[in-house]
Amino acid sequence: MFKDRIDAALQLAEKLKAFKGKDVVVLAIPKGGLPLGVIIAKTLNAPLDVVLSKKIGHPFNKEYAIGAVSLENMVINEHLDIPEKYIAEETQNIRKKLQKRYDLYHKGRPPIALQGKNIIIVDDGVATGNTLKVTAELVHGQHPKKTIVAIPVAPLGAIQNLEGSNFIDKVICLETPHNFRAVGQFYSNFEQVSEEEAIELLEELNGVPDH
Template structure:
């Protein structure tokens, strides 16, 4: 159990200490990953940016991810017979939201180049891993030296799935509980992070 996102970030930063003062970019997944990303980037003396991708929820259970979308890619893990028209419509809807996020987060700054760098993808936890997968695929398009995923908590199955994923070199997860239902159950305090708060966190690190 973590006290809050700061506690989780400090513990992750300890595990990532060997990357301090290296050619590293911490890539946080908004919104919940940004409070961790800020702390980890500062601890490692690394640059910080955001990864813009979002899950596609099942039409009858939006929390259950059947895939994920970025501004450039779509990854489907199992469409469970969902109509292609639903996936197309959701992809278009999500991309509009991602474009809006891109304009918010990069209003006064250019995205950081990832070429030849060690990329550490950070989130406050993983449920299915779909968002992480599409983020790693997006990162690979920029030819990084190495891609690492670092999270406080996730189900063991999701971590094993990510470890086998061709675009990820290393996965660091502090705990893989058997009774996993949702990321928030492993935090004493797990308040939602607004778009404005996340954007401000990134702006202050520029």
């Protein structure tokens, strides 16, 4: 159990100290991953950016990810028999939303280049790992040196799912409880992070000069 995201971030940052000075970029999943991303980036003296992608839900169960979309890439589970028209329409709708979020988070600032870097993708926890898995595949398209996923809590099945990815080199997770129902149950305080708060966190860290 974590007190809040700050507590989780401090514990996770301890586990990541070996990456300090190793050409790291921290990528946070908005919005809940940003409070952790800021602390981890400060600890590692690394730049922080967000990774903007969104799952495509199954036509009959929107919670079930059949793939994911970023502004540049798309990953679809090929073995599923989903109409191309549905995928095209969902992709278009998602990209409109992502473009709005991109403009909010970057405000004219280009995203940090990931090629040849050690990428640490951070979130406040995962339930299935599916969305994070396809996010890692999208990041892989930018040719990082290594991709590490760092999360405070997830069920064992999600960790195995992430470790089975060809696009994730290492998974660091603090807790893998058996009685997992939702990420929030393992935080005393799990208040929603607003878009405004998330943007402020990103700007706060990017306002700090590199050391």
